[in-house]
Amino acid sequence: MEPFLQSTPPPPGPGCAAGIAFFDVETTRPTPExxxxxxxxxxxxxxxPRTLVHLGTYSTLIRPFDLPSLPPSELFRSNGITPEAIAAAPHFSEVASIVFRFLDGRVWAGHNVEAFDSARIREAFAxxxxxxxxxxxxxxxLPLLRRKFGRRTTDMQMATLATHFGLGRQLHRCLDDxxxxxxxxxxxxxxxxxEPEPERPPAxxxxxxxxxxxxxxxLIGASLVPARPSRTGCKIQLLHRDSPLQIRCPAxxxxxxxxxRYCDAAGRPKLSFLVEADPVLCMFLDACENIARTMSLDSGSSSGWTRAVEYNSTCNAFLARLRIPGRADTDDIAYATEVHRRFPSGETCVVVFDRLDEAEQDQLFLPGTLLDAYIRLDAYDSHEKAGILLVVERLVIHCT
Structure with missing residues (x-):
């Protein structure tokens, strides 16, 4: 068996023109000894990255310096890598410069590559x-498909996904994987x-x-209305001039x-963030809570009340938690809030919030960012807790 093979060489030097490095490693199994x-x-x-054409390929077996004399079944997977093949392979020091040339300065791609494979590469060079x-x-x-591909399979392991798409059995050999x-x-x-785009609610x-x-x-009041179909009984609806109370909070x-931190019943993350509550917002929410809490007590509820605004001693400010609701018409991680950016020129553009990854979402809500929030006030009483949720229907984020 050839200890390594190399087909086409990598393009000279790192950079975007050099392509994305999809790579994988195989290792010994850890044992108590x-x-x-x-x-x-x-x-x-x-x-x-533009055409998906393969620009270069390299594979090598590697002989560890200090492989212990344990039974092969304890150290090796059943994947065709044998002690005899490893004994004929080069040490990592003999191929490190080639590995370096293929990886340095490029985008690294793989399944669990950030947590596992990249750590093994750094250990090998060290x-x-x-x-x-x-x-x-x-x-x-792995995290990309968890976020984008949803719950279409039982898990996001490569073997499960391969079976789902009829790609055969995972061999646990690097180039095959x-x-x-x-x-x-x-x-x-x-x-x-x-897949057809799910229908979105009207703007x-x-x-x-x-x-x-x-x-x-x-002129703020409250009434009892039927709970949503998945719940029994009634819920409190806050009103202004006999219409559902919805507010706009600028800047x-x-x-x-x-x-x-928290997930819904389908396992999708619940998204929320904290904003500073000025005296006007604090006074308004106090009034709403007094009305809702009185009706809750009159209805026989004994649940503890959670305030919508809390004083935070760390930042010496009153904070309110705004919640971005998930959409119930899909199994994917998707949100119902309309999100817009407003530029200094006054122009606005729509942000397709569902298509942003977590890091991109976080960039929209950096501390100090100003936003206009269009909020629905949802009273709740569940699991011995009651209060008012500030649910964001629409956000306009001010861009500097």
Whole structure:
């Protein structure tokens, strides 16, 4: 068996023209006697980000310096890598310069590449006293598909996805797994492209929302209305002049960005963020809570009341939590809030919020960012807790 093979060489030098480095590693199994993972195989395919044409391929088996004398079944997977093949392979120090050339300065891609494979590469270079290659970015298909592909399969393991798309069995050999990873991404992309766009609710009318400073507190009331179909009983509906109370709060300042700590019943993250509440907003919400809480007590509820505004001693400010609601008409991670950007020129543009990854979403809500929020006030009483949720129907984010 050849200890390594190299087909077409990589383009000279790093950079975007050099392609995306899809790579994979195979390692020993950790055991109580030898808990570390030693590198046994490395494989990489360079792909053009514009055409998906393969620009270069390299694969090699690697012989660890200090492989212990344990039974092969304890150290090796059942994937065709044998002690005899490893004994004929080069040490990592003999191939490190080639690996470096394929990886340094390129986007690193793979399934769980950021958490696992890249760590093994850095360990291997440290083990031979060489500086490790540095990525220009990551495309990790494991979290990417969890976020974009939703719950179409039982899990996002590559073997499960391969079975789902009829791509065969995962072999746990580097180049085979890299090729399978690329094909899975192509299949997922094609499926998402062919799926019809779910119908979105009609655009929110600004006229349904009243400027908070123009609302007369004396005209705020409440009534009991039927709960949504999935719940029994009634819920409290806050009203202004006998219409559902919806408010517009201009120029709110973000204090803390998105929180995704909690998930809904389908496992999708609930998205919320904290804004500074000025005295006008605090007074308004106090009035609404007094009305809703009185009706809650009169209705026989014994749930503890959670305030919509809380004082935060760390930042010495009153903070209100705004919630971006998820959409119930899809299994994907999707949100119902309309999001717009407003530029200093006065022009606005729509932000397709669902298509942003978490890092891009976080960039919209950096501390100090000003935004206009169109808010629906939802009273709730569930699991011994009651209060008012500030649900954002529309956001206009001020861009500097």
């Amino acid at each position: 030898w808990p570390r993972r030693a590198l046994l195989e490395f494989g990489v395919i360079l792909v053009c 083990g031979v006293g060489m500086a490790a290659p540095q990525p220009s970015g990551f495309i990790d298909s 890299v090729r399978m990873n690329i094909e899975i991404l192509k299949c997922c992309g094609m499926l998402l492209l062919l 929110t009318s600004n006229s349904a929302f009243q400027e908070i400073r123009e609302i007369s507190l004396d 709110l300042a973000v204090r803390y960005g998105p929180n995704r």
